[in-house]
Amino acid sequence: MITIGAGSGGVASSRRAGSYGARVAIVEEGGSAAPACCAAACRKSSWSMARNSPTPSPTPRAFGWSVAPPRFDWPALIGAKNKELDRLEQIYVNMLKNSGVEIIEGRGVLLDPHTVEVAGRRYTAKNILVATGGHPTVPNIPGIEHVISSNEALDLPQLPRKIVIVGGGYIASSSPASSAASAARSSS
Ligand SMILES: Cc1cc2nc3c(=O)[nH]c(=O)nc-3n(C[C@H](O)[C@H](O)[C@H](O)COP(=O)(O)OP(=O)(O)OC[C@H]3O[C@@H](n4cnc5c(N)ncnc54)[C@H](O)[C@@H]3O)c2cc1C
Numbered sequence: 001m002i003t004i005g006a007g008s009g010g011v012a013s014s015r016r017a018g019s020y021g022a023r024v025a026i027v028e029e030g031g032s033a034a035p036a037c038c039a040a041a042c043r044k045s046s047w048s049m050a051r052n053s054p055t056p057s058p059t060p061r062a063f064g065w066s067v068a069p070p071r072f073d074w075p076a077l078i079g080a081k082n083k084e085l086d087r088l089e090q091i092y093v094n095m096l097k098n099s100g101v102e103i104i105e106g107r108g109v110l111l112d113p114h115t116v117e118v119a120g121r122r123y124t125a126k127n128i129l130v131a132t133g134g135h136p137t138v139p140n141i142p143g144i145e146h147v148i149s150s151n152e153a154l155d156l157p158q159l160p161r162k163i164v165i166v167g168g169g170y171i172a173s174s175s176p177a178s179s180a181a182s183a184a185r186s187s188s
Helices: 008-019 036-051 058-062 074-098 170-174 176-187
Strands: 002-004 024-028 101-105 108-112 115-118 121-124 128-130
Touching: 002 008, 002 108, 008 024, 008 074, 008 101, 008 128, 074 101
Parallel strands: 002 024, 002 128, 024 101
Antiparallel strands: 108 115, 115 121
16 A cells, blocks of 8 residues: 555554555655644644743742743744654654555655656555645635744744634644744733
8 A cells, every 4th residue: 555645644544554464655745754643743732831831829929939920932832842743753753664664755646546656756556545634725815925824833933922813623722823822921
């Protein structure tokens, strides 16, 4: 089997097929196997790190302690997120390798029901699984040039002071945008 896309779906199905004895290769264009689920996990950890800001309890003050207001360090958060992403990515790569899955880096192009081309090289298999996930869509509205998606929000160089989140689903509530909003509140 050849799987195109090493996201949550592609990794899980490739590992399962490998564990049943199939010869499996997985094609991933985003660097090495860097599943979106890793990125999602990192988004969630960014959110948790921002949300778990230290809030000084009034009790120490009542006993004469003065506590400096906590300072939020956005580059430290992004650095910790990138470190966690590297760690998770390595775990995914090892899991795939331990299941006997070959990792092919590059963009897979489906040529016919049994052939995938990656960087000019053709690979054939009886079964090809397309597990390429989805991409954020942005509506064509005035001011769209100021819009970023949750993907770009993961790599913002600075903490935004103001942000409007369009949509209120689970991505809106777990993305770095809401981390930023939470962090901005704690550091203002
Ligand atoms: C901010 C955010 C938070 C989330 N939080 C949660 C959560 O808490 N719980 C939860 O269950 N889900 C969560 N999700 C959703 C979850 O990440 C997705 O449902 C899941 O990743 C979908 O898996 P997939 O395998 O279909 O696609 P993806 O994980 O998107 O993987 C697709 C992969 O295919 C690769 N690819 C695409 N085209 C090609 C090509 N032509 N050649 C080679 N590679 C290609 C991409 O690089 C990508 O790695 C969240 C998503 C986001 C964005």
